Structure formats: structure tokens, C-alpha cells
Amino acid sequence: xxxxxxxxxxxxxSFAPVPLLSNSYNFQDLLKASDHVDTLKSDEGRSKAxxxxxxxxxxxxxxxAGIDAPAVPEGSRxxxxxxxxGRKVMGAVAIPDTTSDEQPAK
Amino acid sequence: xxxxKENIAALGVTIQPTPGVYNEPGQADLLPISAPDxxxxxxxxxxxxxxxxxxxxxxxxxxxxxxxxxxxxxxxPGGTAPPGAAAWPLARILLGAGFTELxxxxxxxxxxxxxxxxxxxxxxxxxxxxxxxxxxMPIQHANIGGAGTIRGTSLIRDYDGATxxxxxxxxxxxxxxxxxYIIPPSLTYVLSTGAQIPLLSCKVWRHKKARKYRxxxxxxxxxxxxxxxxxxxxxxxxEFAMVGVPVPATDETTPxxxxxxxxxxxxxxxxxxxxxxxxLGHQTMRLEFALxxxxxxxxxxxxxxxxxxxxSGTRTVNLDLNEQLxxxxxxxxxxxxQASVPLLSGWGQNVGNRFLAGVPNMFLDPFNPAPxxxxxxxxxxxSPSDVDRSVALSVIY
Numbered sequence: 108x109x110x111x112x113x114x115x116x117x118x119x120x121s122f123a124p125v126p127l128l129s130n131s132y133n134f135q136d137l138l139k140a141s142d143h144v145d146t147l148k149s150d151e152g153r154s155k156a157x158x159x160x161x162x163x164x165x166x167x168x169x170x171x172a173g174i175d176a177p178a179v180p181e182g183s184r185x186x187x188x189x190x191x192x193g194r195k196v197m198g199a200v201a202i203p204d205t206t207s208d209e210q211p212a213k
Numbered sequence: 214x215x216x217x218k219e220n221i222a223a224l225g226v227t228i229q230p231t232p233g234v235y236n237e238p239g240q241a242d243l244l245p246i247s248a249p250d251x252x253x254x255x256x257x258x259x260x261x262x263x264x265x266x267x268x269x270x271x272x273x274x275x276x277x278x279x280x281x282x283x284x285x286x287x288x289x290p291g292g293t294a295p296p297g298a299a300a301w302p303l304a305r306i307l308l309g310a311g312f313t314e315l316x317x318x319x320x321x322x323x324x325x326x327x328x329x330x331x332x333x334x335x336x337x338x339x340x341x342x343x344x345x346x347x348x349x350m351p352i353q354h355a356n357i358g359g360a361g362t363i364r365g366t367s368l369i370r371d372y373d374g375a376t377x378x379x380x381x382x383x384x385x386x387x388x389x390x391x392x393x394y395i396i397p398p399s400l401t402y403v404l405s406t407g408a409q410i411p412l413l414s415c416k417v418w419r420h421k422k423a424r425k426y427r428x429x430x431x432x433x434x435x436x437x438x439x440x441x442x443x444x445x446x447x448x449x450x451x452e453f454a455m456v457g458v459p460v461p462a463t464d465e466t467t468p469x470x471x472x473x474x475x476x477x478x479x480x481x482x483x484x485x486x487x488x489x490x491x492x493l494g495h496q497t498m499r500l501e502f503a504l505x506x507x508x509x510x511x512x513x514x515x516x517x518x519x520x521x522x523x524x525s526g527t528r529t530v531n532l533d534l535n536e537q538l539x540x541x542x543x544x545x546x547x548x549x550x551q552a553s554v555p556l557l558s559g560w561g562q563n564v565g566n567r568f569l570a571g572v573p574n575m576f577l578d579p580f581n582p583a584p585x586x587x588x589x590x591x592x593x594x595x596s597p598s599d600v601d602r603s604v605a606l607s608v609i610y
Contacts, residue, residue: 130409131298131314134350134401138321141341 217420221467224249224283226305229412232520235427235460236414243470244285244302251281251417251424253459276516279426281415282433282454288478289566289608294318295400302474304402306453307606310434310502311407311523314400315350321396325354326377329389332490333380336394342374347396349403349605351569352379354394356387363484363559366397368571368605370555382557382571384490398610403602404528412520413455418467428520429457434502436606438558438570441480444586445496448478449560449568456506456521479561479568487557491542494535496585498558500572500597500604501529528597528604530556530575536582536589544591548577553598561609569607574598 224246225238257272264270290301295316299305304314323337334354341347347369358365371380413429435452439445486495504526508518537544547554553574561567572595580593597603 130308130312130405130411131304131316133298134315134317135319135321137315137346138341141343141346 221420223418225416227414229414238416246283249283249417253277253279277459279457279459284452286478287449288476291476291565307402309413309431312402313405331385331388334389336377340377344374347372348602351607363567370573382555383487401607404604423465424462425460426457429455430506430521432506436500439497481560484560489554496533499531503527530595533592544580571605
């Protein structure tokens with residue numbers, strides 16, 4: 108079945124630039140950006156604006172990718188330990204090997 | 214143990230960037246207010262279980278709905294230049310009520326082009342080509358009044374990008390044919406469509422204890438501008454109330470409001486008032502929003518719902534004008550023809566503590582005689598009609 112609905116913003120179009128905070132705008136920025144608003148009317152201007160937005164999104168992905176969890180080596184697990192100053196921190200601790208090849212006692 | 218004194222109270226409000234996460238107000242977020250009205254109400258459901266008694270089973274407690282409100286006497290943020298985005302605590306109430314903040318930190322100047330009238334100015338070449346771009350912004354010109362004064366400042370009612378003509382919310386004695394104009398530095402609030410309204414966090418201290426509310430939405434708002442004089446000594450104010458989700462209260466001593474947050478509130482006099490372009494006498498102008506709030510249901514949330522939002526609202530202007538001769542102002546004709554009428558009110562003398570409030574277009578209901586202090590007044594209501602930028606409040610620097 109064909110998709111008949113799309114996600115579209117119903118926000119008013121009269122304040123195009125990104126707000127400073129919620130619905131707060133610097134009027135001088137709006138004035139400078141008024142030409143940019145006009146370029147959005149052309150396909151070329153629109154694709155440039157969308158390109159700018161895509162670039163910003165990509166850089167946000169880089170930021171998210173950079174926030175990695177600390178690596179835990181194989182055979183270790185994260186446990187609360189003490190660092191050199193005696194402060195309690197989370198760190199990788201080797202899991203003790205509790206298996207052996209011994210035969211069970213008969 | 215000493216009691217809690219009701220005069221020792223304060224209210225702080227912040228913009229809450231993350232839904233569900235309370236944003237603690239601090240000293241800089243205090244709003245000078247009269248006695249606050251806050252608390253929480255029970256959300257309950259009926260339990261239809263029969264118990265063998267004639268009496269119904271006790272209601273089931275589902276949670277609490279928080280509310281907070283107060284009256285803030287209108288005083289500006291002061292300083293020599295407009296503060297930053299939503300830095301003025303009262304701005305957060307305005308943003309929460311659906312206004313958009315336009316900060317103009319520096320004056321925009323130009324020379325009026327030919328073609329201006331007594332109610333419009335043709336702005337200089339290079340002005341924005343976008344329709345309605347300057348709507349609600351203040352503008353100064355020698356024909357409006359004294360340079361740099363509140364009487365010399367008007368609000369832009371409408372702007373045509375193709376002709377660069379800015380219509381004013383008042384009618385002047387002399388047409389603006391030429392001469393310099395200034396769009397002064399200002400903190401201007403224009404009522405937008407309300408499609409995007411920020412959430413608020415609110416904290417109310419009463420002597421040694423503080424109640425807190427998150428995910429708040431403004432549920433009622435009124436801008437009250439009574440003329441101050443011998444027989445009426447009230448000051449302009451903003452009345453507001455909000456609903457939200459209560460956050461556990463804490464024991465905290467009420468903070469003191471700093472002197473810089475307590476500029477003398479300017480009375481509404483020695484300014485200007487124009488109705489349908491005409492400067493005439495009146496006693497009060499009151500703009501009211503009745504707002505309907507609600508929260509989308511969501512079982513994944515502890516409260517069974519998401520944060521509160523404004524869903525719909527009505528805008529009403531209440532006016533108490535002095536009775537006028539038919540030859541001066543034919544109110545009945547304006548009502549019968551449903552003519553679009555502008556309204557402008559300006560008061561205050563000091564930079565950062567003087568105001569212009571305006572409604573660019575409104576339709577009138579019938580006005581009726583109402584005795585007032587021995588004189589005949591006419592009172593009635595009007596409905597702002599613009600979809601976007603339907604009300605403006607500007608703090609002039």
C-alpha cells in the first residue's frame with residue numbers, strides 16, 4: 108500500500124534562522140539572514156541549505172561516535188577498584204580462571 | 214519553632230530544555246511577584262467496586278497535578294542594552310504564553326523615502342523585502358514625537374516587502390515625507406502561532422520551604438495596563454498561571470531579590486494611547502489569553518502522560534475608554550462594519566524600563582456606557598485577528 112502520510116513540521120515559516128533559545132531570535136541575525144530566506148525559494152538555494160544541514164548532522168554523528176564506552180579486555184570485567192590515590196573507580200579486572208581438568212573425586 | 218511568614222516568598226522560573234527534567238531556578242531566575250498561588254491537586258479515578266455498604270469505594274489516587282501562578286508588576290530588565298536570549302525572567306512567562314522574542318541589540322537607521330503618509334513610513338532602500346518582517350518592532354521618527362522618547366516611538370502594524378511601506382499602529386498629525394528614522398534597540402515580543410512553545414520549570418519559596426514544578430505550560434495569561442492617576446493607583450502587570458508536574462519539595466530559605474531585579478515599575482501615564490489610530494483618553498486596557506492545556510497520554514511515563522502543553526486558546530482585549538463624541542469616534546460604525554482596528558499603548562521613561570504594547574488588528578464587540586468615577590466610560594471587548602504576530606510588547610532601549 109502506498110504511503111500516504113509524511114512527517115512535516117507545521118512550525119510557522121516567518122522566523123527561518125535557528126533560534127538562540129526556544130523562540131528567541133537576534134533581530135540583526137534575522138535581518139542578515141533575510142537574503143538566505145529568499146534563496147530557499149530556488150531549488151539551488153534549497154539544496155545548499157539542505158546540504159548545510161546534512162553537514163551539521165554528520166558532524167553530530169562524529170561527536171556521538173566519539174563517545175565510546177571504555178574497552179574491556181577479553182577475560183576481564185568492569186569492577187569497582189581503587190586507583191593510585193585510593194579513590195574508588197570503575198576499572199577492568201581479570202576474571203579468575205576457576206576451571207581445571209581435574210577428574211571429579213570418586 | 215518559629216512560624217513560616219507569608220510575606221517571605223519568591224518565585225523562580227526557567228526555560229526547561231529537556232522534557233521530564235526539572236531545571237532548577239536560581240537567584241538570577243527570580244521573578245518579582247505579588248503573593249504566589251501554587252500547590253497541587255489530586256488526579257483521581259472512581260472505583261466502581263460495590264463493597265456491601267451504601268457508600269462508594271474510596272476514589273483511587275492516580276497522582277498530582279501541580280499549579281503555580283502570580284501577578285508580576287511590569288518592570289523592565291533595565292541595563293543599557295537588551296539582555297540575551299530569554300535572560301529576563303519575565304520573558305520566560307511571555308515565551309511560555311506563545312510569544313516569540315526578537316532581540317535587537319543595535320539601532321537600525323535609515324532615511325524615509327517619499328510616499329509616506331500620516332500612518333505609514335516608506336523605509337529606506339535595502340530594507341527587508343520580506344512581508345511582515347518588521348511587524349511589531351518599534352520605530353522612531355521626528356513626526357511621531359520627541360527623539361528617543363516613548364512618545365516619539367510607535368510600533369509597526371504591517372510591513373509590505375515590495376513597497377517597503379511600514380504601517381504604524383497610530384495616526385500622526387503630519388505625514389512622513391522624508392527624514393531619518395530609527396528602529397531602536399529593543400526587546401520585542403510578538404505573539405506567534407504557538408506551534409512551538411518551550412516548557413518551563415518553576416520554583417516557589419515560602420520562607421523556609423520550596424515547592425517545585427516541572428514540564429509546566431502557561432494556562433492563563435493577562436497583560437493589564439491601567440492608567441495611573443488620582444483615582445486609579447494600580448500599576449501595569451502581567452498575571453499568569455501554569456500547570457505542571459510537582460517535583461518533591463525541599464527545605465530552603467527564600468532567596469532575596471537583588472536591587473537590579475527591582476527597577477521602579479513605570480506607571481502607565483506620560484505616554485501614549487491610540488485606539489483606531491486616534492489618541493484618546495481611557496482607563497484600562499487588558500489583554501487576556503484563556504488557554505487550554507493538556508498532556509499527551511503515554512503509558513511509558515510514570516505519570517501515564519507526557520509534559521503539559523498548550524492545546525488551544527482565545528485572545529481577548531478588554532477596554533474601558535472615555536465616552537467620545539460621534540464626530541470624533543463612531544464606535545458603533547466600527548462594530549457594524551467589523552473594521553480592523555489597531556491599538557497602541559506606551560509608557561515609561563527610562564531606557565530598558567519603558568514599554569510599548571500593541572495589537573495591530575482587532576475586531577470590536579459592541580461598547581456600552583459604564584459609569585466610572587463620576588465620568589461616562591464605554592467598555593467593551595475586541596478580538597485580535599492576525600494569525601501570526603497578533604500582539605506586540607516591546608521594551609525600548
